[in-house]
Amino acid sequence: MFDYQHMAANADYLIEVETKGSCIKQASTGHPESIRQHKKNISEKKIKIAERENKSGKKMGPCLRYGTIAAIHHEHGTGPKCILVDPPDDIGPIRPGVFRLLSRLHFLKDWISFISPRSQLTHALVMRIVDLEALADPFELNGVPLRKATGEAFSFGQFNPFTGKHSSFFANKSRVIDGPAGGVVLQISDRQCFFYGIREDLVELASKQAFEQLLSYKEDAAASVVKTVECRFTKDTFEDLILPEEISRSAEQSGNYVWFKLSGQLHYSQEGLVFGILPLPGIMP
Numbered sequence: 001m002f003d004y005q006h007m008a009a010n011a012d013y014l015i016e017v018e019t020k021g022s023c024i025k026q027a028s029t030g031h032p033e034s035i036r037q038h039k040k041n042i043s044e045k046k047i048k049i050a051e052r053e054n055k056s057g058k059k060m061g062p063c064l065r066y067g068t069i070a071a072i073h074h075e076h077g078t079g080p081k082c083i084l085v086d087p088p089d090d091i092g093p094i095r096p097g098v099f100r101l102l103s104r105l106h107f108l109k110d111w112i113s114f115i116s117p118r119s120q121l122t123h124a125l126v127m128r129i130v131d132l133e134a135l136a137d138p139f140e141l142n143g144v145p146l147r148k149a150t151g152e153a154f155s156f157g158q159f160n161p162f163t164g165k166h167s168s169f170f171a172n173k174s175r176v177i178d179g180p181a182g183g184v185v186l187q188i189s190d191r192q193c194f195f196y197g198i199r200e201d202l203v204e205l206a207s208k209q210a211f212e213q214l215l216s217y218k219e220d221a222a223a224s225v226v227k228t229v230e231c232r233f234t235k236d237t238f239e240d241l242i243l244p245e246e247i248s249r250s251a252e253q254s255g256n257y258v259w260f261k262l263s264g265q266l267h268y269s270q271e272g273l274v275f276g277i278l279p280l281p282g283i284m285p
Helices: 033-056 096-117 120-134 200-208 212-217 234-240 245-250
Strands: 002-010 014-024 061-071 081-085 174-177 180-188 192-199 221-234 252-256 255-270 273-279
Touching: 081 245, 096 120, 096 180, 096 192, 096 200, 096 212, 120 200, 180 221, 180 273, 192 200, 192 221, 192 255, 200 212, 212 234, 221 273, 234 255
Parallel strands: 014 061
Antiparallel strands: 002 014, 061 081, 174 180, 174 221, 180 192, 192 273, 221 255, 252 255, 255 273
16 A cells, blocks of 8 residues: 655645555456545545544635545556545635745745755744744735844845856855856765755745745746756865765865865756756776
8 A cells, every 4th residue: 555645735725635545456347445445544534634623723724635546456458547535625714825835935944954054044034934834924024034143134146147156145055157056965875976956046035035936936947957066065074075086186175165076967947946966977996
């Protein structure tokens, strides 16, 4: 058996999907006992959720709760089936737009904190989400920028294609040398590193708390492009890496930071994330 549960939202509804599945020994015109049991479990769970929400007074909605049951047959040549359990919608006080906003900010907080866990921006974003979740209408803080401990609003700037200068948020981070993206590089084997990054304009929108732009943010198309990344590490982290001799010799250093360049296929998502494998050159000893 395999289960999956997820919640999302569009402009009008919260949408909750639960997926269950089973492998069936033989095809059947009806529904085998395992499928009937899955359907019963989904229906009972929806009833319990509704009872719990009514009892607590914290009702999700307007919410569409769907259940799907996938049936995969052992018989060769028999295609899989999907049964849809479609309960009625449940109207409640939590607006889908609020859910989308908080979900988007949580997502950005997780990604930004992974890239720079001790930064002032990460701390400010965490505290802003706490404030938004406490407000009846989080959109009251639309356009109210995040601020540093000094009270000054964040201003990171944008990538300048003529000078190659990046947003100050990525000053000590790894970055794509010819594009507006930065992040972190981790070594995943003795032959490969992995770049986890985000576009600079998305970081700027998060700092400015431009809710409409954050919710509508989408690049024209996803793409995969060969790019060169300046991989930047603290000196201590660099010394723990397993690198080919040619990389170790060519690495540059300034203060407590060491960097070198690697090229690889980077994937640009429509949501503003950038990631991909960076092969290490040469044959490892």
